[in-house]
Amino acid sequence: MVNETNQVLTKDELVKEAYPLFINGEYIESANGAYFDVHNPATGEVLAKVAKGTKEDVDKAVEAARTAFESGKWPRMTAAKRARLLIKIAEIMRSRFNDLVRVEVLNTGKTVAAAQGQITQAIEDFEFYAGTIQTAGGQTNPMPNGFFNYTVKEPVGVCGQIIPWNYPLMMAAWKVAPALAAGCTIVLKPASYTPLTAYMLADICHEAGVPEGVVNVITGSGSEIGPYITEHPGVDKVAFTGETETGKDIMARASQTLKRVTLELGGKSPNIVFDDCDIDGAVDGSLFGIFYNTGQSCEARSRLFVHENIYDEFMEKFIEKASRLKLGDPFNKEVHVGAVISDSHEKVIDGYVKLAVEEGGEVLYGGKRPEGPEFEKGHWYMPTIIGNVTNDMRIAQEEVFGPVVVVMKFNDEKDVIRQANDTIFGLGSAVWTKDYGRAHRIASAIRAGIVMINSPISAFPGAPFGGYKQSGFGRELSVETLDLYSETKSVVSYVGSRPLNIFGL
Numbered sequence: 001m002v003n004e005t006n007q008v009l010t011k012d013e014l015v016k017e018a019y020p021l022f023i024n025g026e027y028i029e030s031a032n033g034a035y036f037d038v039h040n041p042a043t044g045e046v047l048a049k050v051a052k053g054t055k056e057d058v059d060k061a062v063e064a065a066r067t068a069f070e071s072g073k074w075p076r077m078t079a080a081k082r083a084r085l086l087i088k089i090a091e092i093m094r095s096r097f098n099d100l101v102r103v104e105v106l107n108t109g110k111t112v113a114a115a116q117g118q119i120t121q122a123i124e125d126f127e128f129y130a131g132t133i134q135t136a137g138g139q140t141n142p143m144p145n146g147f148f149n150y151t152v153k154e155p156v157g158v159c160g161q162i163i164p165w166n167y168p169l170m171m172a173a174w175k176v177a178p179a180l181a182a183g184c185t186i187v188l189k190p191a192s193y194t195p196l197t198a199y200m201l202a203d204i205c206h207e208a209g210v211p212e213g214v215v216n217v218i219t220g221s222g223s224e225i226g227p228y229i230t231e232h233p234g235v236d237k238v239a240f241t242g243e244t245e246t247g248k249d250i251m252a253r254a255s256q257t258l259k260r261v262t263l264e265l266g267g268k269s270p271n272i273v274f275d276d277c278d279i280d281g282a283v284d285g286s287l288f289g290i291f292y293n294t295g296q297s298c299e300a301r302s303r304l305f306v307h308e309n310i311y312d313e314f315m316e317k318f319i320e321k322a323s324r325l326k327l328g329d330p331f332n333k334e335v336h337v338g339a340v341i342s343d344s345h346e347k348v349i350d351g352y353v354k355l356a357v358e359e360g361g362e363v364l365y366g367g368k369r370p371e372g373p374e375f376e377k378g379h380w381y382m383p384t385i386i387g388n389v390t391n392d393m394r395i396a397q398e399e400v401f402g403p404v405v406v407v408m409k410f411n412d413e414k415d416v417i418r419q420a421n422d423t424i425f426g427l428g429s430a431v432w433t434k435d436y437g438r439a440h441r442i443a444s445a446i447r448a449g450i451v452m453i454n455s456p457i458s459a460f461p462g463a464p465f466g467g468y469k470q471s472g473f474g475r476e477l478s479v480e481t482l483d484l485y486s487e488t489k490s491v492v493s494y495v496g497s498r499p500l501n502i503f504g505l
């Protein structure tokens with residue numbers, strides 16, 4: 001591993017022994033001085049200890065963010081200057097790219113290729129919003145004679161940003177970059193499994209010149225400080241990514257203070273393969289669509305619908321290629337599938353596979369922890385393919401959030417659309433066909449925020465990302481995200497030549 005000074009950094013140089021909280025531009029101990037351990041999921045070893053923040057610490061972080069906001073320095077900074085700071089953040093991230101990748105791999109067990117892709121995108125998010133804010137603004141509106149109206153976009157205020165463990169730095173960037181661009185201040189709470197790169201991002205923001213108190217990072221028990229952030233009267237907006245059940249809790253709690261809320265939640269995304277597709281392309285794309293990031297992906301295409309005319313050929317190739325996916329040391333560039341995040345999550349995944357079998361499903365590949373000396377430590381699960389499934393089974397309806405795909409045969413376009421939509425979720429979806437009329441008919445009929453046509457990937461800065469139904473609401477990664485961090489102020493002025501005397505007195 002090489003950093004900007006071309007030195008090879010060891011794990012001990014990269015990862016600090018202890019991470020206090022980052023509040024008001026400095027590292028401080030939590031109110032009770034407590035820490036918790038953070039692990040490497042691929043080996044199970046302890047990587048570092050991280051401060052266990054309390055409600056008192058949330059108060060401090062919110063106060064710092066509120067003071068930074070009220071001082072006006074950040075929200076009123078010119079767009080050009082704020083854009084330069086966002087670019088500076090991106091430049092520092094780029095110069096520390098290898099360090100960020102390495103820490104992300106150590107803390108998540110994901111493959112180095114996955115971390116490289118995600119951190120590249122995290123950097124591009126800052127660049128994207130640096131460009132976007134230069135043209136963002138209000139508008140003038142047609143008014144009756146004598147009246148003039150313009151709107152201005154103003155930052156919504158202090159934002160609580162609560163993120164999951166599956167894409168730690170990328171999720172942080174999806175939230176921090178647009179919030180900073182809009183002029184908001186931030187209390188960021190990373191997931192307890194994966195807080196390290198959030199602290200690195202806070203350092204980078206500080207180094208780039210973001211004023212004190214604008215970005216604060218607090219770690220600690222999600223079930224204790226998460227609700228406290230959500231209910232806090234000093235927080236104007238909560239932006240959350242995580243499980244649908246947690247999202248419901250957040251929405252209910254946020255209602256008490258009528259906070260602005262955006263929710264990026266779970267999914268059970270359909271992947272529809274028609275008989276006129278490029279079969280090899282669809283096989284490769286479908287493999288990536290589910291097994292990328294060890295299936296721990298909100299938009300994982302975990303329900304695979306294959307047309308009956310090509311079912312046998314497709315499945316033979318799909319299973320054969322799945323059997324060639326290499327698991328193991330995430331730093332080995334030949335490895336395709338990394339570790340799962342924790343022991344308890346490994347058990348959840350295995351529990352779902354057992355449930356599928358109880359429901360009548362058949363394990364066509366995988367269905368267990370991989371064997372071999374490399375897998376004696378850490379948390380692992382084989383890419384798993386389950387056939388003989390119907391869409392009403394729990395395995396087809398509930399989010400596993402692991403490397404598990406269920407396969408269903410279909411023969412009718414209308415019926416596959418019905419089944420694809422027969423879910424509480426509506427995040428991602430994919431269709432594989434050479435018939436562009438059909439592709440766009442499906443794109444129109446699917447009730448999901450994202451449709452991929454002959455593509456296994458969809459998340460690019462500029463392309464809105466978010467869900468329909470119980471996959472949440474609000475969009476990230478796009479120009480419209482800035483609106484979700486802004487209030488619209490309408491300024492109406494009377495410009496007529498005679499004073500208005502509406503009462504006629």
Ligand code: NAD
Pocket residue numbers: 162163164165166167189190191192221222223225226227230241242243244246247249250263264265266267297298299399401427466467471472
């Ligand atoms: P989670 O809901 O358990 O936790 C997410 C975050 O919320 C963590 O920081 C956690 O500490 C915190 N938290 C926990 N309880 C809370 C509460 N009551 N109030 C406030 N905060 C609380 O989710 P997870 O297991 O970390 O992440 C996996 C989930 O995230 C999956 O469902 C996945 O689909 C979803 N996800 C969605 C997207 C998207 O863009 N839609 C992206 C990535 C992940």
